[in-house]
Amino acid sequence: MKFINFAIVRFSCLLMLGILTAHFFPIPYLILRPLLFLFCLTSILWLISRKQLIQQIYFGSATYLCFFAVGYFSYQLRLPQFRPNHFTYFVAEDAPKIIQIKIFQTLKPDNYNYKYFANVQAINEIPVSGNIVLVMAKDSLHPEFKPDEVLLVYGSISTIPQPLNPHQFDYSKYMKSQGVYGQIRVSEKQVLKAMSSRSTIFGTAQNLRTGIVEKLKESKLKTDERAIVQALILGEKKDIDKSLYDEYAAAGAVHILAVSGLHVGILYAILAVLFAPLKRWKYGNILGSVSIILLLWFFAILSGLSPSVTRAVTMFSFFAFAQILQRRTNGINTLFLSLLTILIINPLWLFQVGFQLSYLAVFFILWLHPILYKIGYSTNWFLRKLWGIASVTICAQIGVLPLNLYYFHQFPGLFLLTNIVVLPFLTILMCGGLLIVILAVINTLPDWLAETYNAMIEALNGFIYWIADKDEFLFKDIHFSTLKVLGTYLMVIALGMLLRKLNYSRLVYSLLSMTILVGVFIYDEFRTSKNQLILFHKNNKTILAYKRRGEMLIFHNDSTADAGNAYPIKSYKTAMNIRNISETSLPTVVSYKNRNILILDSLALFPKQGNIHTVILTENSKVNLTRLIDSVKPFRVLADGTNYYSYKNRWKATCKLKKLPFFDTAEQGAFLIE
Numbered sequence: 001m002k003f004i005n006f007a008i009v010r011f012s013c014l015l016m017l018g019i020l021t022a023h024f025f026p027i028p029y030l031i032l033r034p035l036l037f038l039f040c041l042t043s044i045l046w047l048i049s050r051k052q053l054i055q056q057i058y059f060g061s062a063t064y065l066c067f068f069a070v071g072y073f074s075y076q077l078r079l080p081q082f083r084p085n086h087f088t089y090f091v092a093e094d095a096p097k098i099i100q101i102k103i104f105q106t107l108k109p110d111n112y113n114y115k116y117f118a119n120v121q122a123i124n125e126i127p128v129s130g131n132i133v134l135v136m137a138k139d140s141l142h143p144e145f146k147p148d149e150v151l152l153v154y155g156s157i158s159t160i161p162q163p164l165n166p167h168q169f170d171y172s173k174y175m176k177s178q179g180v181y182g183q184i185r186v187s188e189k190q191v192l193k194a195m196s197s198r199s200t201i202f203g204t205a206q207n208l209r210t211g212i213v214e215k216l217k218e219s220k221l222k223t224d225e226r227a228i229v230q231a232l233i234l235g236e237k238k239d240i241d242k243s244l245y246d247e248y249a250a251a252g253a254v255h256i257l258a259v260s261g262l263h264v265g266i267l268y269a270i271l272a273v274l275f276a277p278l279k280r281w282k283y284g285n286i287l288g289s290v291s292i293i294l295l296l297w298f299f300a301i302l303s304g305l306s307p308s309v310t311r312a313v314t315m316f317s318f319f320a321f322a323q324i325l326q327r328r329t330n331g332i333n334t335l336f337l338s339l340l341t342i343l344i345i346n347p348l349w350l351f352q353v354g355f356q357l358s359y360l361a362v363f364f365i366l367w368l369h370p371i372l373y374k375i376g377y378s379t380n381w382f383l384r385k386l387w388g389i390a391s392v393t394i395c396a397q398i399g400v401l402p403l404n405l406y407y408f409h410q411f412p413g414l415f416l417l418t419n420i421v422v423l424p425f426l427t428i429l430m431c432g433g434l435l436i437v438i439l440a441v442i443n444t445l446p447d448w449l450a451e452t453y454n455a456m457i458e459a460l461n462g463f464i465y466w467i468a469d470k471d472e473f474l475f476k477d478i479h480f481s482t483l484k485v486l487g488t489y490l491m492v493i494a495l496g497m498l499l500r501k502l503n504y505s506r507l508v509y510s511l512l513s514m515t516i517l518v519g520v521f522i523y524d525e526f527r528t529s530k531n532q533l534i535l536f537h538k539n540n541k542t543i544l545a546y547k548r549r550g551e552m553l554i555f556h557n558d559s560t561a562d563a564g565n566a567y568p569i570k571s572y573k574t575a576m577n578i579r580n581i582s583e584t585s586l587p588t589v590v591s592y593k594n595r596n597i598l599i600l601d602s603l604a605l606f607p608k609q610g611n612i613h614t615v616i617l618t619e620n621s622k623v624n625l626t627r628l629i630d631s632v633k634p635f636r637v638l639a640d641g642t643n644y645y646s647y648k649n650r651w652k653a654t655c656k657l658k659k660l661p662f663f664d665t666a667e668q669g670a671f672l673i674e
Helices: 006-024 033-049 057-076 171-177 201-217 223-234 242-250 261-274 276-280 284-302 307-325 331-345 347-351 353-375 381-408 415-441 447-468 482-500 504-527 569-575 625-632 645-657
Strands: 097-106 113-123 131-137 149-155 180-186 191-196 532-536 543-548 551-556 580-585 589-592 595-600 612-617 636-639 662-664 671-673
Touching: 006 057, 006 331, 006 347, 057 331, 057 347, 097 131, 097 201, 113 180, 149 180, 171 180, 201 223, 201 284, 201 415, 223 415, 223 447, 242 447, 261 276, 261 284, 261 307, 261 353, 261 415, 276 284, 284 307, 307 331, 307 353, 331 347, 331 353, 347 353, 353 381, 353 482, 381 415, 381 482, 415 447, 482 504, 532 569, 543 569, 543 589, 551 569, 612 625, 625 645, 636 645, 645 662
Parallel strands: 131 180, 551 580, 595 612, 612 636, 636 662
Antiparallel strands: 097 113, 097 149, 113 131, 149 191, 532 543, 532 671, 543 551, 589 595
16 A cells, blocks of 8 residues: 555544534633644744754644644634624524525425525624524415525524434434524515525525526426436435435435435546546646546536535545645545545534545545455456445445444345446446536437436336335344444454454454444443333324333324334334334323323323322313322323323413422423333
8 A cells, every 4th residue: 555644644533533522522612822822832843843853742742732623623613602793692582583694505395395594694783693494484476595595584593493202313413513503484474575695606506506407307307317317416306206215225325316425436537537648748647637626626516516515526626636746645645635624624514424424435445445355356357347346335335334324223235236236327327417417408408318318217216126125135223322333443443454464463453342342232232221111202192102121112092003113212212222112002000110100181080099100191181180189199290292282381380389390291302200
């Protein structure tokens, strides 16, 4: 392997460590003077060390500390509490104001609403900053707004709600990783004024993409096939049918539907081949590399400059730039240099799933592929090419598998077959898709080409459907915790180092990493084995679940429902490593830890006396709560999602009068009964 500049790797790792430290352990105030002092100290130590033959550790230590500090403070500077003009200081819940916002990205709409990312520019004419989600009710008489439009709306900015049940997807946390800290819901009547503003490069890119999509709609491309073209070339996934998307996910091919490092890498390889003849000229290498960089960024603009495309193009631009310099380096140096640059520009990207998966996939391909390729090398041309695709796929899968299991809890067993077929096909589809987009824009797309492309996409979809139909090869609901992710990566890295160079110390590290991973699995089994009784929140349904080790008994009031595979039990089941689920109807009294729990439905039948510890009110119970409290003397009262707000407000007032704890799952989330 060529020379690896470990300084770049260390700088990148320390920058990431600084960002992670700021994320998990933020300080309540911003200290910029120590950072400035640290930079000055590093400069002085550099001036001293450059004159010394034998280097001391002081300059190196100060430099590493600088990169850690840059990561820490660059992350903190983007938090609302360190931005005095952030909109969160000027808004209050349920207090409508005149708000000026500027749309900068269109999101996928649902059945009833358009959705956008927008920047808050002013509240009641007070200049502010910060990003929000704009949710606007659909109106058949009003078209969608476009990026770079400025709206004057009358409404209130609210916080993004957190999940009400344990181990559910936290949309609020996800939005914060995007730098978004609020949302506003408005109707068309609340939009006081809409006006255009100075165009930005991001807005222009997205409007260009929207125009291309409109051109494609006028072609002979069918709906599903056009949606695939939009996803492959333009990064526009909102028109993909959900069932089709789920089939790609089940087949392990969902990555081809999102323009990312894979697509940019294929385009980079195609352009490298096309510009290879230029290397015969004196300055042909420079001209070719510059042309590749410009075309990659044109592709990024064509794709709307989405974060995933921007990251991938930045990464491969560094690869092209390395060709210009013709310096003795390797792909890992270039990869970490691009990582360092991207995280300095936007440290929030470190917490995005796409960023993590793309960089891990490329890293493991660069690191493990040379070793794996040699193991299966064949003198037969066809077998060599086939093994080349398979080995790249295996390396990428090794790199992303722990994170895939952590985020998505499933593993497509036929991923290797899928990628062996799809990857060569994807190159053809991307070339054809680019040609179709260009011809559609200039209104010269022939029908025969569109129909041919339709047939190719139909063939791909047919293969994907065939793979997805093999349910026995799709492993779902796999429990994988954060500790398992860290332990697995530790073992993979140790084994990779052992494969690169077999010696005693690396063998010890490998065995130690395996021991640690086994210990993690044992600890995880112990951690998830605690008994729990939980009242979940779900609108119009009562769900009470008793968990005992790896088993769960669900009490609910819907005899037709498969509660174990539906919201909110499904994600909880996976997170807590529950393997067996049984269901039964909701009883009147449940005994748990020698305490009786009374469940009252609309009939409100309850014992006149008895040892009742907790009362659960469901289905708008007609109970006289004052009399109930005086009769059974409960320790607390709970109300779930099957009750009207008017009932719960009345019960809450009664409990306050009786000095009794009252808990509403609609406001406070699922309740763990102890």
